[in-house]
Amino acid sequence: MITLAVDAMGGDIGLDVTVPAAADFLRRHADVRLILAGDESRLRAALAEHADIAAKIDICHASQVVAMDEAPQSALKNKKDSSMRVAIEQVKNGTAQAAVSAGNTGALMATARFVLKTLPNIDRPAIAKFLPAANGHLTLVLDLGANTDCTPQQLFQFAVMGSELFGALRPQSSTARVGLLNIGTEDIKGTEAVKETFSLLKNSPLNFIGNIEGNEIFGGGVDVVVADGFVGNIVLKTIEGAVKFMGGEIKAEFQRNALTKLGGLAALPALNNFKQRLDPRRFNGAIFLGLRGIVIKSHGGTDAIGFAYALEEALHEAKADSLNKIQAGIAQKLNTEPTENA
């Protein structure tokens, strides 16, 4: 039996998204329990219409909510009874195997670091996410914004954690192919930090396939893409923008005139499949990597369908025992590597 803790108040919408998502999720998974952290009376009211799964839900009252634009330090200092923090504390005390929140990323990361602490030999946690690539492949990209400036040692730690996570979640794959995001495939390309990371990776036991360029994220030839959080976040947002832009352009073409509208009707099955396959909600659920506990960050503006995917990601990680595998990988691959904190 796996138990997940949910920040039921987090996100742009809060309860009206998290509760229906939780109910749907529980109806699909017989072997899972949820702890919903948030305002108890509001939660009881929202759960009234989901009596069928009530036995699989515990409510953990939290009197505060972290605002979506609240500074991380303010959340840490002034919101000690926030739904976000209460959810993470369930992981800390072992009541839950993972926490999920759609709350503000900075505050969630700061709270998770404060409550759970960082794994041994890891300087800073990173944010990772699976992105769709050719032939149904999923590519893990990190860091997506937790760390603006990174040392080569930190980037190397990201690579080790990403490789272990990929292996834990995709046990049928061979050792994860790790690529370093760069502006050319030659060894001499990139910033000083990236060049030094290249040499750390090259001399490591990881399955390092070398530098990769931005387009290769989608090619299916790499499993783990390593970048600092500045580049990674810009890349993630750029992809989101490109997908949305192209979707809009296709739509506009089909609405151009009566003939194209008719064509659009005939093409509906294929277009709907396409839309569904690349639906950002299906890829919702960013992974906080490097903490002594599993924390999944849902997009703040997602709906119940999207939030349920973030719950799936948490369940997938908890079932795969990813945390222990990452810790074992770190112990094996980072102990002998030079780190600034060594």
Next chain:
Amino acid sequence: MITLAVDAMGGDIGLDVTVPAAADFLRRHADVRLILAGDESRLRAALAEHADIAAKIDICHASQVVAMDEAPQSALKNKKDSSMRVAIEQVKNGTAQAAVSAGNTGALMATARFVLKTLPNIDRPAIAKFLPAANGHLTLVLDLGANTDCTPQQLFQFAVMGSELFGALRPQSSTARVGLLNIGTEDIKGTEAVKETFSLLKNSPLNFIGNIEGNEIFGGGVDVVVADGFVGNIVLKTIEGAVKFMGGEIKAEFQRNALTKLGGLAALPALNNFKQRLDPRRFNGAIFLGLRGIVIKSHGGTDAIGFAYALEEALHEAKADSLNKIQAGIAQKLNTEPTENA
């Protein structure tokens, strides 16, 4: 009458792309002449089938070709009679108003800098490109890879040059809206260099709209996007990859079964329009910015249609007198700004 100089041997394919592109281009533009730099006898042979535009072409013999993987320093030292260099020299000596090459980017930039020199008050040239955005808007993004590490002063110079170029090429627009590519819209976001650039831009006479995130490149709300060449190149390649990936996914959906294939036939007019509108060849032609002359870099692997678009970009710039406008803008906006070279 405008004259463009063409590196006729450059690119993955060379003459078989550049000569047909040149011929098509000349047939569309009565007021333009071309100088083709390259092997004279091979050029004469290739031009034999284009007798109708022969009077508008001059051949400038060049005995060497820079290889696509040749190091910039090797090209500078050992290829003093390359087609690339001879083309650029036509701009230097005033015979041509712009040069176009599909040759290797590093060698082309090194040669252009050596022959033409950098504009006053500009530390380093940048590479810029127009990318398609919502509602038919074109967004100018720079630097796309010329400078891996940039100082705030250099990023500010890119902003000034980009703003002037946008204004010169889009005279009907109001003052270019300049955005700084970052990982959040708040002032405090980003690397140290980006934060310092933010304050330079904020206190400048440019129409600075603040930090923008990756997705905003496509929104149509920004005209000039400024980034260092490391981030800019990764963003460009990521967009190329995302567009190709999505195109492949759409195609796969329509080929799934007989029904979707039929739907695809009905949808062909709209799909073809879509494909055509986002055809990367239409956006071929990257602009080298910050040199004492106009140099346009075509994608190395493009075909004659794509190469002709690079010629169009060069013509557009030459006609708009962009170089003088950029120089005037620099004199006005950079003289009073602190620069490292000041």
